[in-house]
Amino acid sequence: MANTRKGVTQVESTTRKAFKYRLYPTKAQGRALDTTLLLCQRLYNGCLEERRGAYKKAGKSVSVYDQMKALPEVKDGVPEYKGVNAQVLQNVVRRVDRAFQGFFSRVKAGKTPGYPRFKPRDRYDSFTYPQPSQNSVSGDGKHVYLPKIGNVRIKLHRPFAGKLKTLAVKREGREWYVVLSCEVPRAEPLPETSSGVGIDVGTTWFYVTSDGEFCKNHRFFQASSKKLRVAQRALSRKPKGRSNRRRKAKERVAKLYRKTARQRLQLHHEEAKKLVSQHGLICHEDLNVKGMAQGKLGKQIHDVGWGQFFQILSSKAEEAGRRVLAVDPRFTSQRCRVCGHTEKGNRASQANFRCLSCGHSENADVNAAKNILAQGLRFVAQRTSLEDACHEKPRPLGLG
Ligand SMILES: [Zn+2]
Incomplete structure (x- = not known):
């Protein structure tokens, strides 16, 4: 307040x-x-x-x-x-x-x-x-x-x-x-910094930054996620009904679920704290997580819980006087951040970006994170005179 x-x-x-x-x-x-x-x-x-x-x-x-x-x-x-x-x-x-x-x-x-x-x-x-x-x-x-x-x-x-x-x-x-x-x-506001960063979230990496930093999905988290999957499979093999063994399997799933949720929350707090301490402006994709969660990627997105992460990031940023922008994610993975050429074929593979127009090549996630940052910066530059800029959502850049 x-x-x-x-x-x-x-x-x-x-x-x-x-x-x-x-x-x-x-x-x-x-x-x-x-x-x-x-x-x-x-x-x-x-x-x-x-x-x-x-x-x-x-x-x-x-x-x-x-x-x-x-x-x-x-x-x-x-x-x-x-x-x-x-x-x-x-x-x-x-x-x-x-x-x-x-x-x-x-x-x-x-x-x-x-x-x-x-x-x-x-x-x-x-x-x-x-x-x-x-x-x-x-x-x-x-x-x-x-x-x-x-x-x-x-x-x-x-x-x-x-x-x-x-x-x-x-x-x-x-x-x-x-x-x-x-x-x-309340903690004292952090010293001001003009540093801006774009982050591209994914399933291979928890996120990749425009500075080329790769943040892992923590290993302890992956380990307990794996245990959870094993327990879920064991539960699905138990016959339906009210058997004691089924009840025990169910309890095990619930317990592991809570454990992974706790670890995920801890990871989200740590990573948000790190980003907020280093940058004055943090741009991420506006994932419309809910909409995406209904699609094919749904399960993975739910597991990684970006909605929760972005929420924690925003509240930590607010406390520290930093700014977080959610930018439209469309084309950020297909656009060349050097010449702007946008084409599906630029994405040579899941990991590599190679522009079909200018030949620029880079890690695909880093290229996307740089586009995300550029979009956020463009938005800020357009609105610096307007106080209400933070209440508006940045629009996507046009094609090409
Ligand atoms: Zn290019």
Whole structure:
């Protein structure tokens, strides 16, 4: 969030950062966590039902405060709720409210959003303490205190920092995690740099830059992706039905999937940080990832998750006062960056570019990355006088 003073945009001095850790509850604590989640899910659906009814009968609306005031009644009616922290229950009511706020603002914007939906058990996977104690994590970092649940063993694989704002408990498969959302000072903007870079993403390389740098898909990531594929194949061989072996195979796939997702996220953060620290302008292809994901390349694109990468890149760039441009990717791989000649045949092979007009030859991905940068720079040059340039999308260069 930013506020303006004297026409100058001032960035707020703090930002939120989330730290996620694995929990190791005892059997009794595990049961308490399960029960809490189940009761929260039922409360969520109950509150949603009440508001849906009121909305349909028009004229009568139920506010978040009405529903919060009714919580003691809920506890009287269903005594199990007395075993759940009061603020956790209030947070459930707020979640329902947020779903409705989102719905109404989309209606206001002229869209036709789906009505807030009931959440089935397997989709309701977290509950939140909105005002946790600053001493929630024990001094030795071995336990986290969850009101009404107890001191649960935690694995603090890295330290967290800042002021603890919210504490969420999350179930992933059969594992439990805690997410600490902390307020931390915003990093100082990085020193200015006029360096610009174009990046061409692909499946052979994670990305290739206009400077000729080749970034690998990390090996640890490839290894776990391979394990995931093996596990998926094993699962597909198990007969359909409710057998124990099938359930175990399914759990293994889910676990490996989460592992690769975690590693991918880490890779994306690292690479984005590197690019943002080195360049003032970063241009990448506007992949319209969703559209492409439906095509033949879909599976691979989903695996590599460029949508997520570009999102992380943009937010890190914004924090550091850098600029990221998504340029139209058409013809960037077929155009000669030296003479501009554009033809499919320029692409001698997957890896090599050889211009049929001027003879320029170069690594095909580097040629494409240079075109991407050129397109971004051309766009910037045209719009430097216009403040709103960053809200516009660059258009593709014409053929030839
Ligand atoms: Zn050429």
